[in-house]
Amino acid sequence: MNAKRTDFIATVVIDLIVASVVGILFFLLAYILTAGLPHVSWSFLTGATDAFSGAGGIGVQLFNSFYLLVLTMLISVPISLGAGIYLAEYAKDNWRTSLIRSAIEVLSSLPSVVVGLFGFLLFVVKFKIGFSVISGSIALTFFNLPLLTRNIEESLSAVSRSQREAGLSLGLSKWKTELGIILPVALPGIVTGIVLSAGRVFGEAAALIYTAGQSAPVTNFADWNPMDPASPLNPFRPAETLAVHIWKVNTEGLASNAAALSAAASAVLIIAVLLFNLGARLLGNYLYRRVTASK
Amino acid sequence: MLKQYSFEETAVQTFDDKTSLAMRTEDMQVFYGSNHAMFDANLAFPKNQITALIGASGSGKSTYLRSLNRMNDGIATVTGKIWYHGVNINEPGVNIYEIRRHIGMVFQRPNPFAKSIRENIVYALRANGVKKKAELEERIEQSLKGAALWDEVKDSLDKSALSLSGGQQQRLCIARSIAMAPDVLLLDEPCSALDPISTVKVEETLLELQKKYSIIIVTHNMQQASRISSQCAFFHLGHIMEYAPTGTMFSNPQIPVTQDYIAGSFG
Numbered sequence: 067m068n069a070k071r072t073d074f075i076a077t078v079v080i081d082l083i084v085a086s087v088v089g090i091l092f093f094l095l096a097y098i099l100t101a102g103l104p105h106v107s108w109s110f111l112t113g114a115t116d117a118f119s120g121a122g123g124i125g126v127q128l129f130n131s132f133y134l135l136v137l138t139m140l141i142s143v144p145i146s147l148g149a150g151i152y153l154a155e156y157a158k159d160n161w162r163t164s165l166i167r168s169a170i171e172v173l174s175s176l177p178s179v180v181v182g183l184f185g186f187l188l189f190v191v192k193f194k195i196g197f198s199v200i201s202g203s204i205a206l207t208f209f210n211l212p213l214l215t216r217n218i219e220e221s222l223s224a225v226s227r228s229q230r231e232a233g234l235s236l237g238l239s240k241w242k243t244e245l246g247i248i249l250p251v252a253l254p255g256i257v258t259g260i261v262l263s264a265g266r267v268f269g270e271a272a273a274l275i276y277t278a279g280q281s282a283p284v285t286n287f288a289d290w291n292p293m294d295p296a297s298p299l300n301p302f303r304p305a306e307t308l309a310v311h312i313w314k315v316n317t318e319g320l321a322s323n324a325a326a327l328s329a330a331a332s333a334v335l336i337i338a339v340l341l342f343n344l345g346a347r348l349l350g351n352y353l354y355r356r357v358t359a360s361k
Numbered sequence: 362m363l364k365q366y367s368f369e370e371t372a373v374q375t376f377d378d379k380t381s382l383a384m385r386t387e388d389m390q391v392f393y394g395s396n397h398a399m400f401d402a403n404l405a406f407p408k409n410q411i412t413a414l415i416g417a418s419g420s421g422k423s424t425y426l427r428s429l430n431r432m433n434d435g436i437a438t439v440t441g442k443i444w445y446h447g448v449n450i451n452e453p454g455v456n457i458y459e460i461r462r463h464i465g466m467v468f469q470r471p472n473p474f475a476k477s478i479r480e481n482i483v484y485a486l487r488a489n490g491v492k493k494k495a496e497l498e499e500r501i502e503q504s505l506k507g508a509a510l511w512d513e514v515k516d517s518l519d520k521s522a523l524s525l526s527g528g529q530q531q532r533l534c535i536a537r538s539i540a541m542a543p544d545v546l547l548l549d550e551p552c553s554a555l556d557p558i559s560t561v562k563v564e565e566t567l568l569e570l571q572k573k574y575s576i577i578i579v580t581h582n583m584q585q586a587s588r589i590s591s592q593c594a595f596f597h598l599g600h601i602m603e604y605a606p607t608g609t610m611f612s613n614p615q616i617p618v619t620q621d622y623i624a625g626s627f628g
Contacts, residue, residue, distance in 0.1 A: 232468070232537075234432065235466035238458070247475075250475065359476055
C-alpha cells in the first residue's frame with residue numbers, strides 16, 4: 067500500500083472516531099436538555115424543596131453546589147499548587163519521589179464511596195463536625211488533589227527549561243523564578259485542570275451523601291454572616307448538592323413527578339457545569355493576557 | 362576517525378598583572394556524574410575586552426562558560442577555583458544569586474520571558490529591590506540603548522516580548538542582562554539561532570558593550586571570533602589547548618591541533 071493511500075485511510079478512521087465521540091456528546095447533551103428544560107422554571111430554580119417528598123424547587127441545592135465547589139477549590143488549589151511545584155521543581159529523582167508519585171496515583175484511584183465513608187467516619191463522626199459543607203469539601207479535596215497536583219506538575223514541566231535558566235542567570239531565586247516566570251506561562255494548562263476537576267466536584271454524589279448530607283435546610287439568603295446557622299455561607303450546615311438531589315429524588319423521592327424533577331435538575335446541572343467552564347476559561351485567558359502581555 | 366593530539370602540548374598565555382583581569386579560573390575540573398568533561402582549565406580574562414571561546418561541538422566550551430557563574434550547580438560537579446575580585450566564587454558558602462547579578466549570561470536560544478518588553482527588563486530589577494519608578498524607567502532606556510534595541514521598541518514597551526523577531530529577542534536578552542549592571546557578560550553562542558543581519562547587529566552591540574563590560578563569548582563561528590574578540594581560547598575534548606590574542610591565534614597558531622582546526626583540516 068502506498069503512503070498516500072495509508073494516510074488517507076488513517077485520516078478517515080481518525081475522523082470517524084472523533085465524529086463518534088462528538089456525536090455521543092451532543093446526543094447526550096441534547097437528550098438531557100430537551101428532557102429537562104421544559105420543566106425548568108424560575109420558581110423551580112429558586113424555590114425550596116419539600117423535605118419529605120423531595121418535590122419543589124432546587125434553589126438551595128444549586129447554591130450548595132457552587133458553594134461547595136468554591137470551598138473545595140479554596141482548599142485544594144493551594145495544596146496541589148505547592149505539591150505540583152515541589153514535584154516539578156524541587157523533588158530529586160529518587161525512590162522517595164517515586165513513592166510520592168505512586169501514592170498520588172493510588173489516591174486518584176480510590177472509589178468515591180470509600181472516600182465518602184472515610185470522610186463520614188473521620189469528620190462527621192469522629193471530629194463531630196456533622197454533615198456539613200466543610201466535611202464535604204474536605205472529602206472532595208481528596209479527589210481533587212491527585213488530579214490537580216498531576217496537572218499542575220505537568221503544566222509546569224512543559225515550560226521550557228530556558229525560561230528557568232533565564233531567571234536564574236539574572237540572580238533570581240528558584241522560588242521567585244518559579245512563581246513569577248514559570249507559573250504565569252503554565253496558567254492556561256492549570257486552568258484547564260481546575261475546570262476538569264470542578265466538573266468532577268459538580269457531578270460527585272457518592273462521597274457527598276456521607277459527608278455533606280442529604281438535606282437542604284431552608285436558608286435565609288438575606289443573611290450573609292457565615293457564623294449564623296441559617297446563613298447560606300455557614301460552612302457547618304448540611305448541604306445537599308444538585309447531584310445528590312438528583313440521586314435522592316430518583317431513589318428515595320416520593321414526589322409523583324420524580325422523573326420530571328430529576329430531568330430538570332440534570333439539565334440545570336449540565337448548564338451550570340458549562341457556565342462554570344466557560345467562566346473559568348475566560349478568567350484564565352484574561353489572567354494569562356495580563357501577566358504575559360500577549361495581545 | 363579523529364586525529365590524535367597530545368594534551369600535553371598546549372600554548373596558554375598568562376597575565377602577570379592580576380588587577381587587569383575581570384576573572385580567572387585555576388585548575389577547574391567539571392564532571393557530569395563520572396564523566397570528566399573539563400580538565401585543568403586555567404584561563405584569565407582581561408577587563409573590558411571580548412574573549413572568544415572556540416572549539417568543536419562537545420569540546421567543553423559551553424560547559425566551561427556555564428561554570429563561571431555557577432549555572433552548572435545541580436547539573437555538574439565543578440572543582441577548582443574561580444577567582445572574581447579576589448574571591449573564589451566556587452566555594453559552597455558563596456551567594457550564587459549575588460554572583461549571577463554581577464556575572465550576567467545570555468543563552469544560545471533567545472529566551473525572553475513571556476511578559477511585556479518592559480517587564481522583561483524590570484522584573485529581576487524589582488525582585489532585587491529597585492523599586493523607584495524613575496530609576497526603573499531609566500534602566501529600561503539605558504539597557505535597551507546599550508543593546509541597540511531602543512529605537513526599535515521604544516514605542517511598544519508594553520507589547521509582548523515574544524512578538525519580537527529572533528534577533529530583537531536576543532538583543533532584549535542582552536538588555537535584560539546589562540540592566541542588572543553586571544561586571545562580566547557571558548554569552549553562549551548568542552548568534553547561532555539568528556540570521557546574518559541580526560548577527561551583525563548583535564556583534565556591533567557587543568563591540569560597543571566591551572567599553573563597559575568584560576565579555577566572554579562562546580562561538581562555533583571562527584569568523585565571528587576573529588571579527589569581535591581580542592583574546593581567543595581554543596578548546597579540544599575538554600582541554601584548553603591554546604589561548605592567545607585573537608590576531609596571533611588566527612595568523613600564527615602555535616600548536617598542531619589549533620593549526621589544523623583553523624585551517625579546517627581537523628580530524
